[in-house]
Each structure stands twice: as structure tokens, then as C-alpha cells.
Amino acid sequence: MGQVLLLAFLSPELVESILAAQQPAGLTAQKLFWRDRLPLRWEEQERSRGSVM
Template structure:
């Protein structure tokens, strides 16, 4: 016959975090002193995704002109053109937006304005 030995020592592990709902999903928020949670701007991420999708559609020859693409998407050509410019942002700017490291004042309205073509000038004008 074997004897069962009950463990009387209990180990308790305390992991400080909070669950926060953001945009329909749950995120773990770490306590102070931990890496800062990213502030991903869903509007900017969606606009970037659209811009790169539209660029791919035009480059593939699926649509011949921006007007054709705008008509297919059901939006105005000037709007498509302004958002389309985001496909030509500096790679560092795109990465910062996707990772939630963009400057606090950076919005879609700011990015839809005329930006310099040169990537160094873009980063400087956006404060990055």
C-alpha cells in the first residue's frame, strides 16, 4: 500500500495586470515600470492598408486609372488620391504607425496633406 502525502505548502504567484477592452478586443495592461503599451491608431492603420491595397491593384494592371479604381471602390477619386499618398510614406513612418509609436499629433488629416517626397524630409515634417 502506498501512502499519499498531501502538500501543505502552497505557492501563490501574483501577476499584476489589467484586462482592458479596446476596439472589441481585450488587451493586457502591464503595471507602471513595464514597457509602455502601444497606442495603435486604427484609423491610420486602415488607411495605410487601403493605400497599399490600391497601389497593388493599380500596379497589377487590375485597374488602368485612379478614376476606374475609385469608381470600383465607390468613393470619390480625390479622396482616393489623398489616401493613396500614404503608400509612399517613408518605411520608418509606416512601421511607427503600425507599431503604435507615431507622434501624438499624427492623424489621417495630417497625413492626407501634401507631404514631402523625400523620406528624410517626411520624417522631419512629421516630427519623427
């Protein structure tokens, strides 16, 4: 349950790209679930999006 809760903090832009199947190639569910790999601030998520979080 805690892992799913972390997904609630994804930036709207990242959610939209995932739903449109346009997420970065290396972005996996496993990488999203790693708490230390997912910045909570949306701006930081967008900056790290290019480096596949």
C-alpha cells in the same frame, strides 16, 4: 482615392511607427492627407516627423 495614394509614399520608418502605435502624438490621418504637409522624400519626412509634419 488620391488621398490613399499619397499614403503609399510614406517612409518605411513612419509606416512602422504607425503600425506599432508609436507615431508622434499629433500625427493624424487628416495631417497625412494634406498634400502640402507631406514631403515626398523620405529624408524630409523623417526630419519633419519630430515636428508632427
